[in-house]
Amino acid sequence: MNNFFITTGRRTDGNCIVKAHSLAEKYNMHFIYRNNEPLAQIKKRHDCQTVIIVKKERISIVTSSGELFFHPNMAQLRIKRLLKNEKDNMLTAMALKKGMSVLDCTLGFAADALISAFKSGTLVIGLEADPLLALIAEEGLRAADFSVKELTKAAHNIKVINVNHEEYLQKLPDKSIDVVYFDPMFRHPLMDSLSLTPLRILADTAPVTKKSIDEACRIAKHRVVLKENSKSNEFDRLGFSSICGGRYSPVHYGIIEIGKYV
Template sequence: MFDHLSAVPQADEGTLVCVTPWSATLQAQARAEALAAWFRCPLVPRGRRSIEQVFAEEGVSGVLVAEDPPRLYHRAQPGQPFFFHPGLARPRLAALAHGLPDRLLRVAGIRPGDVVVDATLGTGTDSLVLAYGVGPDGRVIAIESSWVLARLFAWAKRENGHGYPGMRELLARIEVVYGDNEQVMAAMASDSADVVYFDPMFRRPIAEQDATIAPARPWTDPRPLSDAAWREAQRIARRCVVLKERPASDQFARFGLVPDKPRAKIAFGVWNKEREAR
């Protein structure tokens, strides 16, 4: 449907270099070459350099180490690399497999065969759960405005989930789209998705969101959800648009939503198209 990963210019140009791990096997060297091409960044010799030395000598803010899965270091927190892993999706998927409900799937009313737009991919935890919810006949269009986060998740998809059990099938249902969610949705037809989901960076961060997103935080786009993106979501969604935020966040009132759990740490607000039409 989309080919945004190659069509959109690289946003973080000049910020990233790729290196091999210290034990540079032929396999790691080949992976480094493929990764540098995938991320459209230079491959520089590692030598015996530490990550800190690579930052200092190359003058970049990011270093991608060609491990499996690849590790992404940011200058702001060199001790906390980001890499693909199912993370918090794992217990949620395990609970679903045991017939227990998932809060996001329930509030969003996700059904088998649905087309869901996850307008804020991030680390992909929610996209993986949504991919489970839509089943083999559904799909998730996952939009991310951070080039490196979009690219890293797309690499995990290409690598079939790096061997994590059950990931291959779920990743196959997720289409990663690099770009601003407003612009990507503007290119989509009206009523072309069942549900649109937004989980922007919280205006006031909390530990729960931080636990998942912390290693990726320096790479994330901190902007609040735009009015135009919300309007595009309302236009392309057949059933509903869902927003995740802290319950006391002013973002719910901004879009005329009521948080589902006013005393919980996180809340969901749902705008329902059918109800609006009545």
């Protein structure tokens, strides 16, 4: 992470400084004391456009295209709906049951992993290739204390690993995970998701490879699931013949069924 640095917000206190120092040491980052200096001035002096900022209320990433921080977003609404026994297309695609293991190969800010952890009630492993996104997700999940207690419990059941999924998949034994899940950056972004532009700067935008899907099929005991733009050709390219999703939904889920769960 030597291309980035960590600092505090302008309105800071001793706790923020201690936290920033601790994170800098934990993640091998350079800490810069803010001293009320404008962020633009610090970035220019260090010739760096991406910064981790520790504020009183949150930890965030500031990029040239905006600010990113951990928030449950739609996961909270989805869990509230699930508590009312409403349907969730992702869980339908996974056919996820209590106690089943899930490997989320493209964690991001863990929105889908939160739903998986809520439903399974057990540990979900989340892989994130970008070290800064992994940092924000890990620290956000660790500190989670939401008004919906089920969401907080789910957050604490997610293990974040900063690694490329291709590398990790190759090391896992056959039939060791019930469901392997992919939610890559869409090759053709949805127009109403422009708020994700800062995320696209950091996230791995490379397409999922057929090799990764083959490895996932080797590892999965139950299903391999791919989330994509409903109009995407990725399902065909990667061999997902079964598709789940609403007729008018902009997002669909491709399914490769490995075997029946007993």
